[in-house]
Amino acid sequence: MQVSNAMIASMERVRIFKQMHAFIGDLSHSLGLERIGPWLTERIFWRANTADKVVALSFDDGPHERYTPALLRYLEESHVPATFFMIGRQVRKNPDIAREVANGPHEIGNHTFTHPRLPMLGDVQVTRELAETHDIIRDVTGREPVHMRPPMGLFTKRVVNLTEKAGYRTVVGDVYPRDPHKPGTHKIVRRVLGRVQPGSLIILHDGGNTPGVDRSQTVDGVKEIVPRLQDKGYRFVTLSELVRSGNEM
Numbered sequence: 001m002q003v004s005n006a007m008i009a010s011m012e013r014v015r016i017f018k019q020m021h022a023f024i025g026d027l028s029h030s031l032g033l034e035r036i037g038p039w040l041t042e043r044i045f046w047r048a049n050t051a052d053k054v055v056a057l058s059f060d061d062g063p064h065e066r067y068t069p070a071l072l073r074y075l076e077e078s079h080v081p082a083t084f085f086m087i088g089r090q091v092r093k094n095p096d097i098a099r100e101v102a103n104g105p106h107e108i109g110n111h112t113f114t115h116p117r118l119p120m121l122g123d124v125q126v127t128r129e130l131a132e133t134h135d136i137i138r139d140v141t142g143r144e145p146v147h148m149r150p151p152m153g154l155f156t157k158r159v160v161n162l163t164e165k166a167g168y169r170t171v172v173g174d175v176y177p178r179d180p181h182k183p184g185t186h187k188i189v190r191r192v193l194g195r196v197q198p199g200s201l202i203i204l205h206d207g208g209n210t211p212g213v214d215r216s217q218t219v220d221g222v223k224e225i226v227p228r229l230q231d232k233g234y235r236f237v238t239l240s241e242l243v244r245s246g247n248e249m
């Protein structure tokens with residue numbers, strides 16, 4: 001097949017576009033938004049302002065057929081509750097696992113239906129992403145989530161307005177070890193332990209928006225993070241308990 005200059009130019013545009021998207025996706029994290037967050041806005045929940053040694057684990061992008069059950073088994077053995085920010089289409093794919101989460105002491109949050117960059121969508125689309133996810137979580141698990149974490153931590157004032165209009169609080173977190181980049185279990189553990197403080201909300205990933213994701217480092221990391229924080233006197237709570245535990249930041 002003859003490859004024309006026009007085709008090369010168009011392939012190049014697609015490549016640049018994809019790179020740009022990957023960069024924007026990472027931007028909020030590379031800026032350390034989860035750490036400078038408290039100064040940005042009080043409408044977003046970053047962590048609880050408390051001296052009590054409470055901490056919450058949260059897992060995004062599931063439910064996943066392999067890693068979510070692995071986490072659930074460990075959390076059950078350890079009597080540790082967590083919060084799972086589910087993607088609507090992953091719930092549709094793995095309803096039994098979503099129900100398994102709901103059968104435990106865990107909380108379920110809304111992480112949109114298709115995991116888009118919300119600031120790039122129109123109002124109707126943003127609202128639909130949240131509503132469709134709310135509906136499928138309710139239909140499958142009987143739970144009605146109240147917290148929404150925007151994919152990739154990307155939001156604008158407009159997105160926060162629409163989220164509140166849908167009855168949700170926008171949530172980010174203050175400890176993010178960038179586990180999807182697979183830095184190694186040791187680094188995931190070290191980053192979390194180095195940043196956790198009373199009232200922290202830890203952001204991790206039990207699933208993925210693309211097929212074939214590998215979250216084994218996250219699962220292994222959790223098995224070290226939980227006992228190490230418990231040794232330091234921390235108690236694990238759900239996000240809603242964390243929110244209630246203090247004046248917010």
Ligand SMILES: [Zn+2]
Pocket residue numbers: 060061111115151152
């Ligand atoms: Zn996500």
